[in-house]
Amino acid sequence: MAGKVVAILGATGVVGMQMMQCLEERKFPVSRLVPLASERSVGKTVRFCDTDYPVQLATPQAFAGVDIVLGAAGDTQAAELLPQAAQQGAVCIDNSHAFRLCDDVPLVIPEINKQDIACHPRNLIANPNCAxxxxxxxxxxxxxxxxxxxxxxxxxxxxxxxxxxxxxxxxxxxxxxxxxxxxxxxxxxxxxxxxxxxxxxxxxxxxxxxxxxxxxxxxxxxxxxxxxxxxxxxxxxxxxxxxxxxxxxxxxxxxxxxxxxxxxxxxxxxxxxxxxxxxxxxxxxxxxxxxxxxxxxxxxxxxxxxxxxxxxxxxxxxxxxxxxxxxxxxxxxxxxx
CATH class of the missing domain: 3.30.360.10 (Dihydrodipicolinate Reductase; domain 2)
Incomplete structure (x- = not known):
């Protein structure tokens, strides 16, 4: 299976770090990881599959060439950046509340409604609330x-x-x-x-x-x-x-x-x-x-x-x-x- 360029928005937070661990555990085909975060985290590194990746500043330009974005940032940052990543061709799976109730964004729990994933006209898919x-x-x-x-x-x-x-x-x-x-x-x-x-x-x-x-x-x-x-x-x-x-x-x-x-x-x-x-x-x-x-x-x-x-x-x-x-x-x- 061809590897995907995967970006993590909010890579240094608790959910972002867990996303990387889950990708590694489940052997998701990642050809390149792009960890993104706010300015205070730039310069740090995150470890994924025995490789250290430098954390990059989360900007629209950082999504160039990315296939999939996993969003672990807050509502404001998600609403600002993910539509721009989607416009560049990345499919964005967002954990914030920003897009959950938008009519043209599927809200998915795979055990229940994975069929809804097939239609994501904005290249955005929302992750539901944890509870x-x-x-x-x-x-x-x-x-x-x-x-x-x-x-x-x-x-x-x-x-x-x-x-x-x-x-x-x-x-x-x-x-x-x-x-x-x-x-x-x-x-x-x-x-x-x-x-x-x-x-x-x-x-x-x-x-x-x-x-x-x-x-x-x-x-x-x-x-x-x-x-x-x-x-x-x-x-x-x-x-x-x-x-x-x-x-x-x-x-x-x-x-x-x-x-x-x-x-x-x-x-x-x-x-x-x-x-x-x-x-x-x-x-x-x-x-x-x-x-x-x-x-x-x-x-x-x-x-x-x-x-x-x-x-x-x-x-x-x-x-x-x-x-x-x-x-x-x-x-x-x-x-x-």
Whole structure:
């Protein structure tokens, strides 16, 4: 297979570094790597396939001759640079929020809608939000079996969701507290995260939902081609380093038992059933970290439902940096091949 010139926009960030690791692990045919970042990272090197590559300044000119761009930068930089890279012929797979809800940009989870990749008129393909990916990968096969009516979700999102600044801040807070010191000013979190929970991710918008909470519904409608898909979501930042967890309750159109759900999920791509409560076996973020499967367990009927035979509750965990971001983007790139 002919090698591709692959650029990583935001190569020195936590997701950009993970993208390179995933490319190497999955033996993606890279003929040349082009790591791009802001001015403060120029002069650094990144290692890929036993070769050190100098980090270049992210400018429109840097995309000349590039076949595929994996975007791991913020919304502003993505919106400015990726359309210019696309105009030069590169297919851009972007992890930011900048293009996710654009009608002419596919929003893709390969386990669900890889067929949408075939039509990308702007040379742009969007990677969904991390919590959306982690929640919908196990939800989709259940929907195919019984049809979703609505979904109630609570997410427990790790510090890694705020990138390297979030990881560094949680470590700093623990060190300060262990030394008997005051945590002091916190950044990027509004409050101390160590030994705490913060029930806000993103700014407050419609009906006092946050922007993060609305993504599951808006992105899910586009990915699953379900314009009436309804979600009530609460997103919470938790003092976990890596991997998000989600508690999900779904009302279905048809009857579906926990046993049927386990059988369906045991065959579903990208999912691993971890569900033996009698043996205290269930998904946890530690076990979900540094791998690409969504772990699903605690599968049970929703006893509060008027139709419990058509309602299920389950718990899932997934690595936000890998499947929730980098791996999903690399999987899309593999589909392009």
């Amino acid at each position: 959306t990916i982690i929640g919908l990968v196990p939800t989709w096969p259940l929907h195919q079996a019984a049809g979703i009516k609505r979904m109630i979700v609570s997410t427990y999102q790790a510090a890694s969701g705020a990138g390297m600044p979030g990881l560094n801040e949680l470590v700093r807070e623990h060190r300060a507290l262990n030394a008997g010191q005051d945590v002091g000013a916190t950044d990027p979190f509004a409050y101390q995260l160590a030994y705490n929970l913060i029930p806000q991710i993103g700014g407050f918008t419609e009906e006092n939902y946050t922007s993060e909470e609305l993504k599951m519904q808006h992105e899910g409608r586009k990915i699953m081609h379900l314009p009436q898909f309804c979600v009530s979501c609460t997103c919470v930042r938790v003092p976990v380093m890596r991997s998000h967890s989600e508690s999900i309750t779904i009302d279905f159109e048809k009857d579906i038992s926990p046993e049927e759900a386990r059988a369906i999920l045991s065959e579903a791509p990208g999912v691993k059933v971890v569900d033996k409560p009698d043996e205290l076996v269930y998904p946890m973020p530690l076990d979900a970290s540094d791998q690409d499967l969504i772990l699903v367990g605690r599968i049970r009927r929703d006893l509060s439902s008027p139709r419990p035979e058509r309602s299920l509750t389950f718990w899932c965990c997934g690595d936000q940096i890998r499947k929730g971001a980098a791996t999903n983007a690399v999987q899309i790139a593999e589909c392009l091949l």
